[in-house]
Amino acid sequence: MNWPDFLALGFMRNAFATGTAVAIAGSLVGYFVVLRRQTFTAHALGNIGFAGAAGAQLVGFSPLGGLVVTTLAAAVWLTFVGARLSERDLGVGMLLMLALGLGVLFLNIYSANANAALGILFGSVLGIGERQMWVAIGVSVLVVVLLAILFRPLRIVTINEDFARAHGVPVELVTLAFMLTLALSIAVAVPVIGALLTFAIFVGPPAAAQAWTRRVGTGLALSVVLAVVQVWLGLLASYYVDYPATTWIAGLSFAVYLASRIGRPMGAAA
Amino acid sequence: MRPEDAEGAKPAIAVAGLAAGRGRMPAFRDVTFTVPPASLTVLVGPNGAGKTTLFEALLGLLRPQAGSVRILGRAPREARRYVGLVPQSARLAHEHQLAGREFVAAAFRARRLGLPLARRETALAVGEALAAVEAQDLADRRLGTLSGGQRRRLLFAQALVNRPEILLMDEPLAELDPAAQRTVVGLAARLRDRFGLTIVFSTHDVNPLIGIAERVLYLAGGRGVIGPIEEVVTGEVLTKLYGVPMEVFEARGRRFVVQDDAVMAAAPEEVAAAR
Ligand SMILES: Nc1ncnc2c1ncn2[C@@H]1O[C@H](COP(=O)(O)OP(=O)(O)OP(=O)(O)O)[C@@H](O)[C@H]1O
Numbered sequence: 402m403n404w405p406d407f408l409a410l411g412f413m414r415n416a417f418a419t420g421t422a423v424a425i426a427g428s429l430v431g432y433f434v435v436l437r438r439q440t441f442t443a444h445a446l447g448n449i450g451f452a453g454a455a456g457a458q459l460v461g462f463s464p465l466g467g468l469v470v471t472t473l474a475a476a477v478w479l480t481f482v483g484a485r486l487s488e489r490d491l492g493v494g495m496l497l498m499l500a501l502g503l504g505v506l507f508l509n510i511y512s513a514n515a516n517a518a519l520g521i522l523f524g525s526v527l528g529i530g531e532r533q534m535w536v537a538i539g540v541s542v543l544v545v546v547l548l549a550i551l552f553r554p555l556r557i558v559t560i561n562e563d564f565a566r567a568h569g570v571p572v573e574l575v576t577l578a579f580m581l582t583l584a585l586s587i588a589v590a591v592p593v594i595g596a597l598l599t600f601a602i603f604v605g606p607p608a609a610a611q612a613w614t615r616r617v618g619t620g621l622a623l624s625v626v627l628a629v630v631q632v633w634l635g636l637l638a639s640y641y642v643d644y645p646a647t648t649w650i651a652g653l654s655f656a657v658y659l660a661s662r663i664g665r666p667m668g669a670a671a
Numbered sequence: 672m673r674p675e676d677a678e679g680a681k682p683a684i685a686v687a688g689l690a691a692g693r694g695r696m697p698a699f700r701d702v703t704f705t706v707p708p709a710s711l712t713v714l715v716g717p718n719g720a721g722k723t724t725l726f727e728a729l730l731g732l733l734r735p736q737a738g739s740v741r742i743l744g745r746a747p748r749e750a751r752r753y754v755g756l757v758p759q760s761a762r763l764a765h766e767h768q769l770a771g772r773e774f775v776a777a778a779f780r781a782r783r784l785g786l787p788l789a790r791r792e793t794a795l796a797v798g799e800a801l802a803a804v805e806a807q808d809l810a811d812r813r814l815g816t817l818s819g820g821q822r823r824r825l826l827f828a829q830a831l832v833n834r835p836e837i838l839l840m841d842e843p844l845a846e847l848d849p850a851a852q853r854t855v856v857g858l859a860a861r862l863r864d865r866f867g868l869t870i871v872f873s874t875h876d877v878n879p880l881i882g883i884a885e886r887v888l889y890l891a892g893g894r895g896v897i898g899p900i901e902e903v904v905t906g907e908v909l910t911k912l913y914g915v916p917m918e919v920f921e922a923r924g925r926r927f928v929v930q931d932d933a934v935m936a937a938a939p940e941e942v943a944a945a946r
């Protein structure tokens with residue numbers, strides 16, 4: 402096959418494929434994360450996943466497996482324990498703190514881990530192997546399918562929970578299903594963008610999209626476009642200018658955010 | 672109108688010997704009443720009397736501790752799709768950037784799984800619901816830019832979007848100014864008259880509903896009584912109900928309910944003007 406210059410190398414192709422899959426799934430889930438004001442939860446899940454990955458590595462399991470298991474477990478915990486909105490940030494923050502405390506312990510015990518840990522915290526999209534790529538693509542497809550199935554109940558629970566409950570929508574079940582979907586998409590996004598930078602995909606693009614459009618459908622579409630373009634441009638930039646892709650993607654995400662806040666339609670005519 | 676909606680037809684809501692509560696203790700017991708189709712019933716009672724609890728029982732969200740509830744002749748859970756609710760504490764996110772029509776559309780067949788692909792059908796239902804509450808002008812406004820009264824209208828539209836036959840409204844007048852209260856009551860009356868909706872409307876302020884609602888159901892002290900407004904809305908009953916002195920008087924051919932000290936404070940013209 403005749404690849405363009407920047408796709409000539411296998412690891413770049415893996416990076417583009419994985420980055421695209423993660424950007425699509427992450428920004429779609431992220432649209433609801435922003436609408437539900439759960440951005441702190443999304444951020445925390447990534448970092449809790451980091452501790453899981455470090456722990457898994459320590460005992461000789463796959464870090465990706467550790468990421469998936471811990472984010473899923475944290476999602477279940479946060480759904481049932483941190484369920485009450487008034488306590489949500491507190492519940493999320495305390496769990497995050499505990500996880501990071503453990504993460505540091507794992508690194509301390511096995512310091513050869515430090516480099517791998519850096520990759521999880523800040524992302525290492527150029528170091529993604531073929532197997533990991535297929536896992537990320539598979540999980541991303543699953544996430545999109547789950548969101549499509551959940552879409553209507555999730556939308557009403559997000560927009561008017563009291564109404565949803567009164568009309569027989571199983572609010573707790575929908576919330577749990579969404580949290581698990583979020584956890585899955587975070588778990589595969591962390592190696593790409595970094596546990597500390599999940600905002601770049603899960604929050605930046607959807608927040609900008611919500612500032613620019615009032616419609617759900619358009620907002621979801623715009624959110625995907627922004628996330629994918631960010632990732633592509635970030636990868637291209639890192640190929641031609643040798644800074645980490647994460648840096649470029651984060652920079653682009655911030656630029657989009659700034660643009661959406663400055664060019665935000667104001668007031669009634671918005 | 673369906674044939675059985677005629678006079679003396681079977682009731683839209685039939686409650687017999689009902690005891691219900693969210694905790695172990697019922698909020699009320701032995702409540703019996705029926706509501707005929709295409710009518711407007713006001714539900715009054717002090718805080719904690721069980722108005723919201725009664726709505727939950729009518730929606731089948733609470734299992735009766737005693738007695739029975741029939742909605743359109745069915746068990747409440749089976750009648751859900753015929754019932755719309757305007758919830759009391761709608762935590763309508765103030766910063767939402769979504770358009771009014773999205774807010775209403777979200778409620779359309781919301782229990783089904785899968786993507787909402789029937790776009791034209793949804794648009795039609797949303798348009799009808801917005802028109803029914805005269806809120807077409809809010810369709811493209813962002814939720815975050817709306818006033819309390821405008822949000823109420825959207826909540827109202829949301830409850831109508833699945834074309835219910837029964838509409839339960841839990842304190843829809845709270846936080847509204849008198850003009851907005853009047854509008855909401857007027858819309859409810861119109862839905863009853865034009866579309867034959869059966870409405871149960873809870874409120875602490877019966878004034879805007881006098882002359883419009885046919886009957887009052889009042890809940891207090893764990894009991895419930897239903898009757899025509901003239902019988903229930905009397906100073907004696909209301910004073911007992913709320914535990915503060917209340918007075919009902921007639922002026923310009925209408926009835927007014929006033930807390931006693933307010934009667935002292937306000938000149939009659941002011942009381943009348945406040946309507
Ligand atoms: N989760 C609960 N567990 C136990 N008791 C509850 C619960 N929720 C409410 N109650 C009690 O049930 C009773 C009825 O409450 P309900 O909310 O139905 O009253 P209400 O008439 O709607 O009051 P308001 O005018 O304040 O809305 C109250 O005494 C309340 O304290």
Ligand SMILES: [Mg+2]
Pocket residue numbers: 722723724759841
């Ligand atoms: Mg109540």
